[in-house]
Amino acid sequence: MIWIDLAKLGASLIAIIGVAWLAGRMGLGGDLRIRDADHAKVLANEAIYGFEATEVALDRAGVGALLKDAQGNQMLLRRHGAAWVGRLLDPAMETRLDQGFLTISTGEPGAEKVTLNLGEAAQIWAAGMRRLVRA
Protein backbone atom coordinates (compact mmCIF):
# COMPACT_ATOMS: atom_id res chain seq x y z
CA MET A 1 0.00 0.00 0.00
CA ILE A 2 2.79 2.39 0.91
CA TRP A 3 4.38 1.77 -2.51
CA ILE A 4 1.16 2.75 -4.26
CA ASP A 5 1.01 5.96 -2.24
CA LEU A 6 4.65 6.71 -3.01
CA ALA A 7 4.06 6.05 -6.72
CA LYS A 8 1.06 8.42 -6.68
CA LEU A 9 3.13 11.11 -4.95
CA GLY A 10 5.96 10.62 -7.43
CA ALA A 11 3.59 10.94 -10.38
CA SER A 12 2.02 14.05 -8.80
CA LEU A 13 5.43 15.63 -8.31
CA ILE A 14 6.35 15.03 -11.95
CA ALA A 15 2.98 16.45 -13.07
CA ILE A 16 3.45 19.56 -10.89
CA ILE A 17 6.90 20.31 -12.23
CA GLY A 18 5.66 19.64 -15.76
CA VAL A 19 2.69 22.00 -15.45
CA ALA A 20 4.81 24.80 -13.94
CA TRP A 21 7.46 24.35 -16.65
CA LEU A 22 4.78 24.45 -19.33
CA ALA A 23 3.30 27.64 -17.83
CA GLY A 24 6.71 29.25 -18.23
CA ARG A 25 7.18 27.92 -21.77
CA MET A 26 3.76 29.26 -22.76
CA GLY A 27 4.82 32.76 -21.70
CA LEU A 28 2.17 33.00 -19.00
CA GLY A 29 2.58 35.68 -16.38
CA GLY A 30 3.22 38.50 -18.78
CA ASP A 31 5.42 41.51 -18.11
CA LEU A 32 3.58 43.94 -15.84
CA ARG A 33 4.78 47.55 -15.67
CA ILE A 34 3.56 50.68 -13.95
CA ARG A 35 2.51 53.01 -16.75
CA ASP A 36 2.69 56.36 -14.95
CA ALA A 37 2.20 58.10 -11.61
CA ASP A 38 -1.59 57.82 -11.78
CA HIS A 39 -1.34 54.09 -12.39
CA ALA A 40 1.01 53.81 -9.40
CA LYS A 41 -1.51 55.65 -7.22
CA VAL A 42 -4.28 53.26 -8.23
CA LEU A 43 -2.09 50.23 -7.54
CA ALA A 44 -1.05 51.66 -4.15
CA ASN A 45 -4.68 52.18 -3.14
CA GLU A 46 -5.43 48.62 -4.18
CA ALA A 47 -2.45 47.28 -2.23
CA ILE A 48 -3.41 49.10 0.99
CA TYR A 49 -7.00 50.27 0.93
CA GLY A 50 -7.29 53.98 1.66
CA PHE A 51 -3.69 54.91 0.81
CA GLU A 52 -4.09 58.17 -1.11
CA ALA A 53 -0.70 58.99 -2.58
CA THR A 54 0.20 62.63 -3.05
CA GLU A 55 3.80 62.09 -4.23
CA VAL A 56 5.18 59.36 -6.48
CA ALA A 57 8.66 58.34 -7.55
CA LEU A 58 8.50 55.83 -10.35
CA ASP A 59 11.16 53.29 -11.22
CA ARG A 60 12.33 54.02 -14.76
CA ALA A 61 11.53 50.47 -15.89
CA GLY A 62 8.12 50.63 -14.23
CA VAL A 63 8.69 47.63 -11.97
CA GLY A 64 8.19 49.53 -8.72
CA ALA A 65 7.54 52.89 -7.10
CA LEU A 66 7.77 54.83 -3.89
CA LEU A 67 4.71 56.76 -2.80
CA LYS A 68 3.91 59.17 0.00
CA ASP A 69 0.52 60.23 1.36
CA ALA A 70 -0.57 63.46 3.02
CA GLN A 71 0.11 62.03 6.48
CA GLY A 72 3.73 61.31 5.58
CA ASN A 73 3.33 57.54 5.28
CA GLN A 74 5.57 56.06 2.60
CA MET A 75 4.89 52.94 0.60
CA LEU A 76 7.09 50.68 -1.45
CA LEU A 77 5.16 49.27 -4.39
CA ARG A 78 6.90 46.41 -6.14
CA ARG A 79 6.19 43.80 -8.75
CA HIS A 80 5.71 40.27 -7.48
CA GLY A 81 5.41 37.82 -10.34
CA ALA A 82 2.38 38.94 -12.30
CA ALA A 83 0.96 41.01 -9.45
CA TRP A 84 1.82 43.96 -7.20
CA VAL A 85 2.66 44.14 -3.52
CA GLY A 86 2.68 47.24 -1.34
CA ARG A 87 4.43 47.73 2.00
CA LEU A 88 4.46 50.76 4.27
CA LEU A 89 8.03 51.74 4.98
CA ASP A 90 9.16 51.63 8.57
CA PRO A 91 12.40 52.35 10.43
CA ALA A 92 13.36 48.66 10.50
CA MET A 93 13.82 48.54 6.74
CA GLU A 94 17.32 48.77 5.28
CA THR A 95 18.02 51.20 2.47
CA ARG A 96 21.08 51.87 0.34
CA LEU A 97 21.56 54.74 -2.07
CA ASP A 98 23.87 54.34 -5.06
CA GLN A 99 23.60 57.42 -7.29
CA GLY A 100 20.18 57.11 -8.95
CA PHE A 101 19.49 53.66 -7.55
CA LEU A 102 17.74 53.12 -4.23
CA THR A 103 17.80 49.61 -2.77
CA ILE A 104 15.26 48.71 -0.09
CA SER A 105 15.06 45.58 2.01
CA THR A 106 11.82 45.14 3.91
CA GLY A 107 13.39 42.44 6.06
CA GLU A 108 10.46 40.09 5.49
CA PRO A 109 11.29 36.39 5.21
CA GLY A 110 11.49 35.30 1.58
CA ALA A 111 11.19 38.82 0.18
CA GLU A 112 14.09 39.90 -2.01
CA LYS A 113 15.73 43.33 -1.91
CA VAL A 114 14.20 45.79 -4.35
CA THR A 115 16.37 48.18 -6.34
CA LEU A 116 14.56 51.10 -7.91
CA ASN A 117 16.06 53.28 -10.60
CA LEU A 118 14.67 56.65 -9.55
CA GLY A 119 17.27 58.91 -11.18
CA GLU A 120 17.65 62.26 -9.45
CA ALA A 121 14.64 61.56 -7.23
CA ALA A 122 16.55 58.75 -5.49
CA GLN A 123 18.49 61.13 -3.23
CA ILE A 124 15.37 63.03 -2.23
CA TRP A 125 13.48 59.87 -1.34
CA ALA A 126 16.49 58.38 0.46
CA ALA A 127 16.65 61.52 2.58
CA GLY A 128 12.93 61.24 3.23
CA MET A 129 13.39 57.67 4.36
CA ARG A 130 16.18 58.69 6.70
CA ARG A 131 13.82 61.21 8.26
CA LEU A 132 11.33 58.38 8.61
CA VAL A 133 13.97 56.40 10.46
CA ARG A 134 14.73 59.31 12.79
CA ALA A 135 11.03 59.87 13.47
Place this chain on the structure above:
Amino acid sequence: MPELPNPVDYAVPAFILLILLEMVWARRNAPEKYEPKDTLSSLSFGLGNSVVGLFAGGAIFASMLWVYQFRLATIPWTWWAWIACFVLDDLAYYWFHRTAHRVRWFWASHVNHHSSQHYNLSTALRQTWTGWLALSFIFRLPLMLVGFHPLMVAFCGGLNLIYQFWFHTEAIKRFPRWFEAVMNTPSHHRVHHATNPRYLDSNYAGVFIIWDRMFGSFVAEVDDEPIRYGIVKQLGTFNLLYSVFHEWIGIAKDVWNAPWKHKLSYMIREPGWSHDGSRDTSDTIKARWREREGLPVE
Protein backbone atom coordinates in the same frame (compact mmCIF):
# COMPACT_ATOMS: atom_id res chain seq x y z
CA MET B 1 -20.55 -1.38 5.00
CA PRO B 2 -19.18 -0.86 1.48
CA GLU B 3 -15.51 -0.38 0.67
CA LEU B 4 -15.10 3.17 -0.53
CA PRO B 5 -12.12 4.67 -2.36
CA ASN B 6 -10.91 8.22 -1.91
CA PRO B 7 -12.75 9.96 -4.77
CA VAL B 8 -10.13 12.71 -4.94
CA ASP B 9 -7.52 10.16 -6.13
CA TYR B 10 -9.62 9.48 -9.21
CA ALA B 11 -10.20 13.16 -9.89
CA VAL B 12 -6.53 14.21 -9.94
CA PRO B 13 -5.92 13.39 -13.65
CA ALA B 14 -8.99 15.47 -14.55
CA PHE B 15 -7.67 18.32 -12.36
CA ILE B 16 -4.37 18.35 -14.27
CA LEU B 17 -6.12 18.17 -17.65
CA LEU B 18 -8.45 21.06 -16.79
CA ILE B 19 -5.52 23.17 -15.54
CA LEU B 20 -3.77 22.61 -18.88
CA LEU B 21 -6.92 23.62 -20.77
CA GLU B 22 -7.27 26.77 -18.64
CA MET B 23 -3.62 27.63 -19.31
CA VAL B 24 -4.34 27.47 -23.05
CA TRP B 25 -7.33 29.78 -22.46
CA ALA B 26 -5.13 32.17 -20.45
CA ARG B 27 -2.46 32.24 -23.14
CA ARG B 28 -5.05 33.35 -25.68
CA ASN B 29 -6.99 35.75 -23.48
CA ALA B 30 -5.02 36.98 -20.46
CA PRO B 31 -1.49 35.59 -19.85
CA GLU B 32 -1.27 37.42 -16.50
CA LYS B 33 -4.00 35.16 -15.08
CA TYR B 34 -1.30 32.54 -14.57
CA GLU B 35 2.13 33.06 -13.05
CA PRO B 36 4.48 30.05 -13.34
CA LYS B 37 6.02 30.52 -9.87
CA ASP B 38 2.61 30.97 -8.32
CA THR B 39 1.34 27.85 -10.09
CA LEU B 40 4.33 25.85 -8.85
CA SER B 41 3.69 27.14 -5.34
CA SER B 42 -0.03 26.33 -5.42
CA LEU B 43 0.51 22.82 -6.77
CA SER B 44 3.22 22.22 -4.17
CA PHE B 45 0.70 23.18 -1.50
CA GLY B 46 -1.59 20.49 -2.96
CA LEU B 47 1.13 17.85 -2.95
CA GLY B 48 2.16 18.71 0.60
CA ASN B 49 -1.47 18.50 1.68
CA SER B 50 -1.60 14.94 0.28
CA VAL B 51 1.61 13.97 2.09
CA VAL B 52 0.33 15.37 5.38
CA GLY B 53 -2.94 13.53 4.78
CA LEU B 54 -1.06 10.22 4.67
CA PHE B 55 0.14 10.83 8.22
CA ALA B 56 -2.67 12.82 9.83
CA GLY B 57 -5.58 11.23 7.96
CA GLY B 58 -5.46 8.05 10.01
CA ALA B 59 -5.56 9.90 13.32
CA ILE B 60 -8.40 12.12 12.16
CA PHE B 61 -10.42 9.13 10.92
CA ALA B 62 -9.78 7.32 14.21
CA SER B 63 -11.15 10.38 16.05
CA MET B 64 -14.23 10.30 13.85
CA LEU B 65 -14.74 6.60 14.60
CA TRP B 66 -14.34 7.26 18.31
CA VAL B 67 -17.01 9.98 18.24
CA TYR B 68 -19.28 7.66 16.19
CA GLN B 69 -19.57 5.40 19.27
CA PHE B 70 -21.68 8.09 20.92
CA ARG B 71 -24.11 8.50 17.99
CA LEU B 72 -27.75 9.22 18.65
CA ALA B 73 -28.92 6.87 15.88
CA THR B 74 -27.44 4.53 13.29
CA ILE B 75 -28.17 5.87 9.83
CA PRO B 76 -28.27 3.09 7.21
CA TRP B 77 -26.29 2.97 3.96
CA THR B 78 -29.27 3.90 1.80
CA TRP B 79 -29.69 6.38 -1.06
CA TRP B 80 -31.46 9.01 1.06
CA ALA B 81 -28.74 8.81 3.70
CA TRP B 82 -26.13 9.62 1.04
CA ILE B 83 -28.10 12.68 -0.06
CA ALA B 84 -28.67 13.81 3.52
CA CYS B 85 -25.02 13.25 4.39
CA PHE B 86 -23.82 15.22 1.37
CA VAL B 87 -26.10 18.18 2.14
CA LEU B 88 -25.37 18.22 5.88
CA ASP B 89 -21.64 17.81 5.27
CA ASP B 90 -21.84 20.88 3.03
CA LEU B 91 -23.62 22.75 5.84
CA ALA B 92 -20.83 21.70 8.23
CA TYR B 93 -18.32 22.91 5.64
CA TYR B 94 -20.06 26.30 5.48
CA TRP B 95 -19.64 26.80 9.24
CA PHE B 96 -16.08 25.53 9.21
CA HIS B 97 -15.26 27.91 6.38
CA ARG B 98 -16.98 30.90 7.98
CA THR B 99 -15.13 30.23 11.24
CA ALA B 100 -11.88 29.82 9.31
CA HIS B 101 -12.24 33.41 8.14
CA ARG B 102 -13.32 34.86 11.47
CA VAL B 103 -11.10 33.07 14.02
CA ARG B 104 -7.36 33.52 13.58
CA TRP B 105 -6.49 30.01 14.82
CA PHE B 106 -8.41 28.44 11.93
CA TRP B 107 -7.40 31.25 9.54
CA ALA B 108 -3.73 30.40 10.15
CA SER B 109 -4.39 27.14 8.35
CA HIS B 110 -6.97 28.29 5.81
CA VAL B 111 -5.04 31.41 4.74
CA ASN B 112 -2.87 29.10 2.61
CA HIS B 113 -5.75 28.67 0.18
CA HIS B 114 -6.13 32.44 -0.17
CA SER B 115 -2.56 33.66 -0.32
CA SER B 116 -2.22 33.48 -4.10
CA GLN B 117 -2.83 36.76 -5.91
CA HIS B 118 -4.18 34.73 -8.81
CA TYR B 119 -7.48 32.94 -9.19
CA ASN B 120 -7.26 29.95 -11.46
CA LEU B 121 -7.68 26.20 -11.26
CA SER B 122 -4.23 25.75 -9.73
CA THR B 123 -5.42 27.94 -6.83
CA ALA B 124 -8.04 25.29 -6.06
CA LEU B 125 -5.26 22.83 -5.25
CA ARG B 126 -3.57 25.33 -2.94
CA GLN B 127 -4.55 23.40 0.17
CA THR B 128 -3.28 23.75 3.71
CA TRP B 129 -0.66 21.55 5.35
CA THR B 130 -1.80 22.43 8.87
CA GLY B 131 -5.52 21.64 8.95
CA TRP B 132 -4.76 18.84 11.43
CA LEU B 133 -3.04 21.34 13.74
CA ALA B 134 -5.99 23.72 13.59
CA LEU B 135 -8.31 20.74 14.33
CA SER B 136 -10.51 21.75 11.40
CA PHE B 137 -12.14 18.30 11.31
CA ILE B 138 -14.12 19.04 14.49
CA PHE B 139 -16.74 20.79 12.37
CA ARG B 140 -17.64 17.43 10.83
CA LEU B 141 -18.01 15.61 14.16
CA PRO B 142 -21.71 16.50 14.63
CA LEU B 143 -22.49 14.33 11.61
CA MET B 144 -21.01 11.32 13.37
CA LEU B 145 -22.99 12.16 16.50
CA VAL B 146 -26.18 12.25 14.44
CA GLY B 147 -25.34 8.76 13.15
CA PHE B 148 -23.65 9.04 9.75
CA HIS B 149 -20.82 6.56 9.40
CA PRO B 150 -17.37 8.25 9.24
CA LEU B 151 -16.65 6.52 5.92
CA MET B 152 -19.78 8.03 4.39
CA VAL B 153 -18.88 11.46 5.75
CA ALA B 154 -15.30 11.19 4.48
CA PHE B 155 -16.52 10.12 1.03
CA CYS B 156 -19.00 13.00 0.87
CA GLY B 157 -16.21 15.35 1.99
CA GLY B 158 -14.14 14.10 -0.94
CA LEU B 159 -16.99 14.75 -3.38
CA ASN B 160 -17.41 18.23 -1.87
CA LEU B 161 -13.73 18.95 -2.44
CA ILE B 162 -13.96 17.77 -6.05
CA TYR B 163 -16.94 20.04 -6.68
CA GLN B 164 -14.98 22.97 -5.31
CA PHE B 165 -12.19 22.52 -7.83
CA TRP B 166 -13.83 23.64 -11.05
CA PHE B 167 -15.19 27.01 -9.96
CA HIS B 168 -11.73 28.47 -9.23
CA THR B 169 -11.64 30.09 -12.63
CA GLU B 170 -12.10 33.40 -14.40
CA ALA B 171 -12.75 31.63 -17.69
CA ILE B 172 -16.46 31.21 -16.85
CA LYS B 173 -18.53 34.34 -16.26
CA ARG B 174 -22.05 33.32 -15.17
CA PHE B 175 -24.42 30.36 -15.32
CA PRO B 176 -28.20 30.54 -15.78
CA ARG B 177 -29.97 32.29 -12.89
CA TRP B 178 -31.49 29.13 -11.43
CA PHE B 179 -28.05 27.55 -11.15
CA GLU B 180 -26.45 30.68 -9.67
CA ALA B 181 -29.32 30.82 -7.15
CA VAL B 182 -28.66 27.37 -5.71
CA MET B 183 -25.13 26.28 -6.50
CA ASN B 184 -21.72 27.73 -5.76
CA THR B 185 -20.25 28.98 -9.03
CA PRO B 186 -17.13 30.72 -10.37
CA SER B 187 -18.85 34.09 -9.96
CA HIS B 188 -19.78 33.51 -6.31
CA HIS B 189 -16.39 32.11 -5.41
CA ARG B 190 -14.45 34.89 -7.15
CA VAL B 191 -16.17 37.19 -4.68
CA HIS B 192 -15.01 34.97 -1.82
CA HIS B 193 -11.35 35.19 -2.93
CA ALA B 194 -11.49 38.96 -3.49
CA THR B 195 -9.72 41.54 -1.34
CA ASN B 196 -11.91 44.42 -2.54
CA PRO B 197 -13.49 45.83 0.65
CA ARG B 198 -17.04 45.25 -0.63
CA TYR B 199 -16.37 41.52 -0.91
CA LEU B 200 -14.45 40.75 2.30
CA ASP B 201 -15.83 37.88 4.41
CA SER B 202 -18.56 36.66 2.09
CA ASN B 203 -19.68 33.59 0.13
CA TYR B 204 -18.35 30.83 2.36
CA ALA B 205 -20.31 28.07 0.61
CA GLY B 206 -18.77 24.82 -0.57
CA VAL B 207 -21.35 23.34 -2.95
CA PHE B 208 -24.66 25.07 -2.21
CA ILE B 209 -24.68 28.88 -2.16
CA ILE B 210 -28.03 28.72 -0.35
CA TRP B 211 -26.17 28.63 3.01
CA ASP B 212 -24.79 32.12 2.38
CA ARG B 213 -28.21 33.35 1.37
CA MET B 214 -29.73 31.78 4.50
CA PHE B 215 -27.12 33.03 6.96
CA GLY B 216 -26.64 36.53 5.53
CA SER B 217 -23.13 36.23 4.10
CA PHE B 218 -23.98 36.32 0.39
CA VAL B 219 -22.56 39.08 -1.82
CA ALA B 220 -23.13 39.14 -5.58
CA GLU B 221 -20.32 39.86 -8.02
CA VAL B 222 -20.39 43.39 -9.43
CA ASP B 223 -19.42 43.54 -13.09
CA ASP B 224 -17.90 47.03 -13.18
CA GLU B 225 -15.36 46.54 -10.37
CA PRO B 226 -12.32 44.40 -11.22
CA ILE B 227 -11.59 41.83 -8.57
CA ARG B 228 -8.25 41.75 -6.78
CA TYR B 229 -7.31 38.40 -5.33
CA GLY B 230 -5.26 37.25 -2.38
CA ILE B 231 -5.15 38.47 1.19
CA VAL B 232 -5.35 41.96 2.68
CA LYS B 233 -1.59 42.02 3.30
CA GLN B 234 -0.24 40.16 0.29
CA LEU B 235 2.49 37.63 1.01
CA GLY B 236 5.00 39.06 -1.46
CA THR B 237 7.02 35.85 -1.68
CA PHE B 238 6.88 32.48 -3.40
CA ASN B 239 8.88 30.89 -0.56
CA LEU B 240 6.83 27.73 0.05
CA LEU B 241 7.66 27.09 3.70
CA TYR B 242 7.10 30.71 4.69
CA SER B 243 3.83 30.70 2.74
CA VAL B 244 2.68 27.60 4.64
CA PHE B 245 3.54 28.78 8.13
CA HIS B 246 3.51 32.61 8.03
CA GLU B 247 0.28 33.09 9.97
CA TRP B 248 1.26 30.52 12.59
CA ILE B 249 4.54 32.42 12.97
CA GLY B 250 2.54 35.63 13.29
CA ILE B 251 0.35 34.14 16.01
CA ALA B 252 3.40 32.88 17.92
CA LYS B 253 5.08 36.30 17.77
CA ASP B 254 1.93 38.16 18.79
CA VAL B 255 1.16 35.80 21.68
CA TRP B 256 4.75 36.06 22.88
CA ASN B 257 4.78 39.86 22.77
CA ALA B 258 1.23 40.56 24.00
CA PRO B 259 0.29 41.43 27.58
CA TRP B 260 -1.05 38.36 29.42
CA LYS B 261 -4.68 39.39 29.30
CA HIS B 262 -4.55 39.68 25.50
CA LYS B 263 -2.58 36.56 24.59
CA LEU B 264 -5.61 34.33 24.00
CA SER B 265 -7.31 37.00 21.90
CA TYR B 266 -4.46 36.86 19.38
CA MET B 267 -5.47 33.23 18.75
CA ILE B 268 -9.24 33.38 18.82
CA ARG B 269 -10.17 36.88 17.65
CA GLU B 270 -10.62 37.77 13.98
CA PRO B 271 -7.53 37.99 11.72
CA GLY B 272 -5.94 41.43 11.97
CA TRP B 273 -7.20 42.08 15.49
CA SER B 274 -4.71 43.77 17.83
CA HIS B 275 -5.12 44.83 21.43
CA ASP B 276 -4.08 48.42 20.67
CA GLY B 277 -6.20 48.70 17.52
CA SER B 278 -3.13 49.41 15.40
CA ARG B 279 -4.01 46.88 12.68
CA ASP B 280 -6.82 46.49 10.20
CA THR B 281 -9.43 43.76 10.32
CA SER B 282 -11.85 43.05 7.49
CA ASP B 283 -14.49 44.89 9.53
CA THR B 284 -12.43 48.09 9.85
CA ILE B 285 -11.54 48.02 6.15
CA LYS B 286 -15.18 47.51 5.18
CA ALA B 287 -16.26 50.32 7.53
CA ARG B 288 -13.71 52.67 5.92
CA TRP B 289 -14.94 51.68 2.49
CA ARG B 290 -18.57 52.27 3.42
CA GLU B 291 -17.68 55.69 4.80
CA ARG B 292 -15.81 56.65 1.64
CA GLU B 293 -18.63 55.41 -0.55
CA GLY B 294 -21.22 57.28 1.53
CA LEU B 295 -22.99 54.06 2.48
CA PRO B 296 -24.82 53.68 5.79
CA VAL B 297 -22.88 52.12 8.67
CA GLU B 298 -23.68 48.41 9.12
